[in-house]
Amino acid sequence: MxxxxxxxxxxxxxxxxxxLSLGALSLGALSLGALSLGALSLGCASAASSDARPAADARANTTTPGPKPASIALGAHQEQRDAQHAWCGYLQDLYLRAAPGVARWPRFEQCLDARTMASPSMLRETAHCSSRALASFTGDPFTIAYAAEVSRCGSHALDAVAxxxxxxxxxxxxxxxxxxxxxxxxxxxxxxxxxxxxxxxxxxxxxxxxxxxxxxxxxxxxxxxxxxxxxxxxxxxxxxxxxxxxxxx
Known part of the structure; x- marks a missing residue:
C-alpha cells in the first residue's frame, strides 16, 4: 500500500x-551598566570559599619530545584562568572603590573559580576596558553616570574579539x-x-x-x-x- x-x-x-529574517536579528551587546549600579550585590552576602584549590600537576614528561595534547589543554586552561583573573580583578577594584578601607573583595575566590563560556580574549578586553573606565571616573561607581561610562565596554569587547x-x-x-x-x-x-x-x-x-x-x-x-x-x-x-x-x- x-x-x-x-x-x-x-x-x-x-x-x-x-x-530577510536573519537581517532582522538584533545581537545584544553585553551591558555592564546594571553591575555598576550595584543591582548585583558585590559581596554584601559573601559566600565562604576555600583558598585551597587543586594544584595542576606541573611535572613535565621528558621521555617524549614535543608538545602533548595534555600540555596543550593545560596551557589553554591556564590562559582561561589568567583571563578570568583579570575580570575578577576589575570586579574587586569596583567593589573596593565603593567600600573604602576594605582590603579585599570577599567574593574574589568565588569569581576565580567560576567557569564561564567567555573566551580569554573576551574576558581580557572587557576587563581592560572596564578598568580604564573605572580609573578615569571619580566618585561613586554605583551611579547612572558610571553606568553610562562602562556600558560601552561590552560592545567594544565583542567588536575587538570578532x-x-x-x-x-x-x-x-x-x-x-x-x-x-x-x-x-x-x-x-x-x-x-x-x-x-x-x-x-x-x-x-x-x-x-x-x-x-x-x-x-x-x-x-x-x-x-x-x-x-x-x-x-x-x-x-x-x-x-x-x-x-x-x-x-
Missing part, C-alpha cells in the same frame, strides 16, 4: 526569505545542513546567504566564546527546526552571550 509523500512544512525557507570568516565555516555548514532537511538548497548559495546576513553577528558571538561555548552553539544550531529559523538562531546565540561573564548575584 502506497502512502502519499509527507508534505514539507510551509517554512518560507527560500534563501531570499531567510536573508572571529574571522574562516572560523564561521563549521557553524554555517551546520545551519545549512538543517535547512537542507527542510528544502532543497544549494549549499554554496546557502553559505553565502548566511554569511552575508548572519556573518557580522556570528563573528562577534564566536569570537567571544571559548570552546565550551562554541560547542554549545553548534549543538543548538544542529537542533533548529524548519520554521522561524531566524528567531531560532538568535535564540541560540543571545542566551550564550548573556551568560558569558560571571557576575555576583
Amino acid at each position: 502506497s502512502h502519499p509523500p509527507t508534505p514539507r512544512p510551509a517554512s518560507a525557507l527560500s534563501l531570499s526569505a531567510l536573508a 572571529a574571522s570568516a574562516p572560523d564561521l565555516v563549521p557553524y554555517l555548514a551546520t545551519i545549512c545542513s538543517r535547512i537542507s532537511a527542510c528544502d532543497a538548497v544549494d549549499h554554496a548559495e546557502c553559505r553565502d546567504t548566511l554569511e552575508d546576513a548572519l556573518g557580522p553577528h556570528l563573528r562577534r558571538a564566536v569570537g567571544a566564546m571559548n570552546e565550551r561555548g562554541r560547542t554549545e552553539l553548534r549543538t543548538c544550531f544542529s537542533a533548529v527546526s524548519c520554521t522561524d529559523l531566524g528567531d531560532q538562531l538568535n535564540a541560540c546565540i543571545e542566551p550564550l552571550l548573556d551568560s558569558l561573564l560571571w557576575l555576583p548575584g
